[in-house]
Amino acid sequence: MATEVGTILSDYSYVWGRAMCSLFETFNHSSEGTLIVDRQARVVWINEKYAAHFGFSDPKTAIGLDCEAVIPNSLMREVVETGKPILLDILETEHEPFIVTRLPLKDDSGTTIGAIGFALFGKLKALTPFFSQYSRLHAELVGTRDALTPRRPRYGLSDFVGTSPASMEVKRLARRAAQVDFPVLLLGETGTGKELIAHSIHGASARTCKPFVAVNIAAIPDSLLEVELFGAAAGAYTGADRKGRVGKFExxxxxxxxxDEIGDMPLPLQSKLLRVLQEKEFEPLGSNRVVASNARIIAATSVALAELVAAHRFRADLYYRLNVLTIRTPPLRKRAHDIAALSDMILDELAANHHIGRPELSEDALQLLREHAWPGNVRELRNTLERAVLFADRQCIDANMLAAFVNDIDATVAEPEFFRKQGEACDLVINETSYxxxxxxxxxxxxxxxxxSEDGCVSKAAARIGIGRATFYKKMTALGI
Ligand SMILES: Nc1ncnc2c1ncn2[C@@H]1O[C@H](COP(=O)(O)OP(=O)(O)OP(=O)(O)O)[C@@H](O)[C@H]1O
Structure with a gap:
């Protein structure tokens, strides 16, 4: 028997003929309909099922009619005229759409003598799970790509402006940190460039082509932090996103x-972080899956971590793990020497961003900036200059003009003094501004x-005035501090 089949299948033209027949039989039988047209796109053959679908109870009554008279929207004429197949298409019909394929019919010399069409599939709804699965996967792919795109480092070390000894030391240590793979701890007040340095270290390191992911721990409520960092299995928590989530570590x-603001990390999460640093793996919330993570940690804080350790609010073992390579970003008031270069850089950027002529600062304006305390450091300097540039209608900004923008942050927290100090300025405010x-x-x-009053430490400042640190951060951004 096997030899018999083998003999038959060795006959080349027989196999070809059989394949053609089987192909036609299978399509004709399993599809929703078959149609054959001649060189003029007139129907020469149509099966019963397909004819019935278009209102011809007897298929013979459709023979000889133009294909469009039987099947509105038919593209069989195009196939006959071009000799090219339309392999996959959707044919809209009065009842339901069909997925169709249309092939030219050729004679032995290769001349197109007609066309054959199959309606492959009619129940498009049955394909919905397939399409939604495809759409979901596609959306996930796009989302992941988007999520990774901005994760490239935004800054390089040359973006860290400053030639004061303190700034040069920061850059030297950052270069060193880029050459090794240990954790880095960045210490400094808000706005002193810790994030900029973190980006630069990553950008100059061997990891530069891999993602840079930043998390501000102080800006995320404690209850969401574990999921944000370590991710969660589907249905593991009752947040809006029940589908599960990939954490920042992954x-x-x-x-x-x-x-950022590692000092604000709750103690239970500190243990989990320590474990990742030691074992290079973790389990997402509610999952038994162990995820490997080789992420390099750069931590930053504006609080004195050693004090938190002494107060048992920060784990000593985690502190030692993180405190391998420490870089202190100095406050602006301690590097007044850098203010001219920083202001130059900021004014260049403002001119380019706002499409205005490059503003200049007079010498007395620069002196005013050098004497200011800058609790919000470089971020605050940028904001002050931006407002001065946008409100001043002159190319050269002098100390007089600048004073209005610098002075409006020159206040102390002591209440009676605050109001007394503002006594004379009050009229000015009422005259010049809205409620x-x-x-x-x-x-x-x-x-x-x-x-x-808290030396630039956001957590302490927020606690001192009785608001949450996340709220404090939001307000800082909104107010440009
Ligand atoms: N030395 C510097 N040269 C140029 N730009 C700087 C410098 N230091 C800070 N900046 C700019 O100041 C702004 C604040 O810097 P950054 O966010 O890095 O500070 P940070 O210390 O991380 O602040 P926070 O603790 O509030 O997160 C950014 O726009 C940054 O580019």
Missing amino acids: LASDGTLFL ENALRMFEKRFLSAALR
């Missing part, structure tokens, strides 16, 4: 994870003063 794998602006100004002064 996203940063092989790259760099920048943990809303005045409130903003007050809020900005108040938060800046709180920050300054």
